[in-house]
Amino acid sequence: MSLPHAILTALLEKPSSGLELTRRFDRSIGYFWSATHQQIYRELGRLEGDGLIRTLPSEKPARGRRKEYEVLPAGREELARWAAEPQAPRTVRDPLLLRLRAAAVVGGVGLEDELRRHLELHRAQLAEYDAIERRDFPPAPDRPREDRLRHIVLRAGIELETFWTTWLTGALDELAGAPDQAGTAP
Amino acid sequence: MSLPHAILTALLEKPSSGLELTRRFDRSIGYFWSATHQQIYRELGRLEGDGLIRTLPSEKPARGRRKEYEVLPAGREELARWAAEPQAPRTVRDPLLLRLRAAAVVGGVGLEDELRRHLELHRAQLAEYDAIERRDFPPAPDRPREDRLRHIVLRAGIELETFWTTWLTGALDELAGAPDQAGTAP
DNA sequence: AGATCCATGTAACAGGTTACATGATTTA
DNA sequence: TAAATCATGTAACCTGTTACATGGATCT
Incomplete structure (x- = not known):
């Protein structure tokens, strides 16, 4: 709600x-x-x-x-x-993670391309957030509480996109050494 | 779907x-x-x-x-x-971020307690993932592709929970210096 | 007069949530 | 034999998605 x-x-x-x-x-x-x-x-x-x-x-x-x-x-x-009101943290529900797990079972052809594509999208989003931060929140001491809250929310966006880019980069590195063998599962 | x-x-x-x-x-x-x-x-x-x-x-x-x-x-x-199949990355939709933004407008009483509560939950989840990683993916060279994929997915969980804990810690620090003034907005 | 926006809607459906119902199996 | 537990389901409702409909304003 x-x-x-x-x-x-x-x-x-x-x-x-x-x-x-x-x-x-x-x-x-x-x-x-x-x-x-x-x-x-x-x-x-x-x-x-x-x-x-x-x-x-x-x-x-x-x-x-x-x-x-x-x-x-x-x-x-x-x-x-x-x-x-107290609320439970949002449970993770991400199709990309599900697809990686599915690829572990049915063999993922073209998966790396998809990871690269997502990496580019997340990089672009991160650049946008960075620009907003430079524009709206330049370094300053003693901001009012409302501004601090808005900045904290923006920081979440920045750090989330940072997570995706580093994780996707690491995933591509990790997969680079393992050739695809589709359909190896029983 | x-x-x-x-x-x-x-x-x-x-x-x-x-x-x-x-x-x-x-x-x-x-x-x-x-x-x-x-x-x-x-x-x-x-x-x-x-x-x-x-x-x-x-x-x-x-x-x-x-x-x-x-x-x-x-x-x-x-x-x-x-x-x-190519798919768009999941758009972020997180009630906690929304609540922080709402608190910037209506003044958030008891917000810090809620952030602390979420921090504890994310710390616990992170500990659980760490234990799974130690148990199922001890350091080893040359794992089969399926295992690499499963490990990559687990890494996403670990890094996501790490993001939440560091972000929440930073948010609480940032708010510590700003006393609450509910209803300051017009 | 027609094309093109701006702006507000309707309808149908798919997916997720909550509450409840019912049958089968085990155990005190 | 009653209670607890395992197991499968029904129903109602709310949210989100997709496709389409309609009215008003502006420009050519």
């Missing part, structure tokens, strides 16, 4: 229309919680129905007409409640 | 009943692809219907009776096809 809270966070940072939210979920927020416009519109409807957000009264609402939302006090309270 | 392939991999490693699979999804395979018994039984039914697996002919199948499954040639082919 995180999408509604992701939307509340985004709307508190800045009141927005559905399409603007969708764009923001392709960038900053989307770096750790992605969502499509269909999900977002569905959830905006629910949040409004639950009295956690409302549309800014501007023009008459109609199908093709822009609607801007803002968070109501009840929405802010719900977000604070959720953020403080 | 990974659960069926996780099950095919597990069944190729060792033919099993639904409950045995469930137990294995709480350990080894579950470390990177978790699933409940309800999901597993539903998927076993589909895989059998699609002719990718079959029940070992032993006793008459009935409601409370154990059924053991094995993979058919078509299932092995499907798994090999899927494992070789």
Whole structure:
């Protein structure tokens, strides 16, 4: 149950229309919680129905007409409640790891190419995060707590991408010495 | 679409009943692809219907009776096809990161305790992985490719848990110098 | 008037979660 | 024989994905 809270966070940072939210979920927020416009519109409807957000009264609402939302006090309270609530860490569920394990059983042809492709993608993402860090968080003493929190989240992204690049590099090295023999399993 | 392939991999490693699979999804395979018994039984039914697996002919199948499954040639082919197929890297979707970002907006009370709790959980998981590595992959030259692949997957688990522990430690350090001021945002 | 965006939706489906139901086997 | 445990399932619901539909504004 995180999408509604992701939307509340985004709307508190800045009141927005559905399409603007969708764009923001392709960038900053989307770096750790992605969502499509269909999900977002569905959830905006629910949040409004639950009295956690409302549309800014501007023009008459109609199908093709822009609607801007803002968070109501009840929405802010719900977000604070959720953020403080104890939750279990997310269990890992990664198809790439599963595919490596499958390759150990059925023999992986073309697997190394796929690992190289992922390595390039993760390198590119890491470069993007590094640029954001240089731009938004230059070295400075005594930052306000909000900025520290945002920086900590960005650091998670940077360190995660660093993990992937070093791990993939190591995996390719390790496999370089072992020729593929497809279908050796019983 | 990974659960069926996780099950095919597990069944190729060792033919099993639904409950045995469930137990294995709480350990080894579950470390990177978790699933409940309800999901597993539903998927076993589909895989059998699609002719990718079959029940070992032993006793008459009935409601409370154990059924053991094995993979058919078509299932092995499907798994090999899927494992070789190019796929996009999994996008990050982590509630903890979202909660930190929310805390930057609504002020996080009790957040540090939650970070400490997660740190302990990740430390414990890391210790477990380290023990498995010592037991199953002691230093040795020239391992077969299958073993290398399995070791690479375990390394991913180890390095991921290492990332979480170092990142959480750093986050707690960083926050130690910034007192909480709930509700400072507009 | 038609093409092209901008913007908000609908519908159908697949996958994951939670709660509950039921039969078979072992053990106190 | 009752309880506990092993084992397989059903049902309802929620989230996420994919494909498609529709209205409004702008530009040529």
